[in-house]
Amino acid sequence: MAEFTLRQLQYFVAVVDHGSVTAAARQCSISQAAASMSISQLEHAVGVELLIRTRSKTVAPTQAGVELAARARRILGLAGEIGAAVAGAFDEMRGKLRIGCSATLSPRVLPRLVGQFHRNYPAVELTFREGAAARLQEDVRNGRLDAAFVYALQSEEDLDRIEVAQVRQHLMLPADHPLAGRREIRFQDVADEPAILLDIPPAIDRVVSMMQAAGVEPKLRWPSSNMETIRSLVAHGLGYSFVNYGPGPETAADHPGVVYIPIANKLPANPVVAMLPRGVKVPRRVAVAIDFVRAAAAETDRSG
Template identity: 60%
Template structure:
């Protein structure tokens, strides 16, 4: 095998991220010819085609290219981490930090995390993306994300997980519902009413299975990929829903009111977790993000622990 250089890996990963050699060259401040030559040399060195060139000048990775990109990202990250380790005690934390977060968790977790880095570690280029848990986890595997924040019941077993907070399933009801004043609710008490569930796989399937395990069959009426839409519909008395990590306010965009009441039935334990590639050392900035999330997550855990002891 011919010699592989870090520059080749850097340019190749940039081509993958930008979708074209031209865009990658601009991002890396090199000529298009230099970027194309580096990728060609890399393909020759590994003895496999890594990219498919299309007529529109866009490129897509081959199956081998996808696998190689994940390893290339890990190598580049380790080299950067080795440099950081030497100067860690002497220089301010810096570098890119890409966080993926499930849609329903993002309003609770991301504002505080971004504010923390902007205020305390301004040289860290923090970015975040919201998405479905399955897509976020795939991007962790491919190296596009440093960490993904999802519920533990949505997490795949091949990724390393760090628990951020324990959560508890709540029923979402209109503030005018006859059961709105309760401290807990059994699923059988609401099963006859219309269910309005979050359409983000595998949410519907898991909630349906949970209710069936409790001996009740949900009356599925509507689904939505937007939790705020669901809350507004519930506030109008059109049905009920569920949330694992309710917000601090029950006011909807329309000014309606909902309440969040813990489920009294025994349900599977769930938690918010941070997912990373298994077996890879976490960069300093990633460790800092997880540590901060654990600190803020303790308040979430305490909130639900206190609910268990309400009169």
């Protein structure tokens, strides 16, 4: 069995994160020589090269280094909890919880999730990151995030996936639009109007493909990477947009000027899913977070 130390793993992760032995040594408050020696000892212990060194004195992890860094983050996280655990309160949930959430999902998921942990599990240090699904899943893969909430059509096959909420696609229309009172709407009903879509890959391409499959060529105008900007443009009567679901009763008042109408066209299912590292046992705090998001979504469905 390879023999290495937690300190060596700590220095290695720092090097991967900073892309430089010099920067990692500075961050860890050790000499560059000590950091280099630690990495060399770790490579000798595991028997493979972990870093690719360049003439510019930067480094990048090899494939083995990427995999080791992901596991090292989890090992270091568990090691950091030992002191608190042996001090008592084994039954109290504690430790770090790092959650990622797709930017279009985060306003619905994160406030209630953060509030739940803040009130009920104060010993858990919850941090979150918002962004594009691909980047969030890369962070799950390399151990920087414990879980990420994304849509199923954005999910990547090399991670484990847990479904947490069924959603239905909606069109966002101005509140005074002639079709605003419809129970359902088809893409064909707005084919001649401007489409104001979220310009975050691959979202915009996927929506365009869905509309083209329904026989509609969308008239793309004013794409934006900010959903609030899109909502405001729609509220001003400048076009329509596409969202995976309308707001539940608890947030409808926050979106004056627009309405959300279910799409009648047959579209591929796109539930919300939690993405997890492949084959890793889920810590209790991660499982609780997933269960809470699932329960909150079900409650919104019932009240809606």
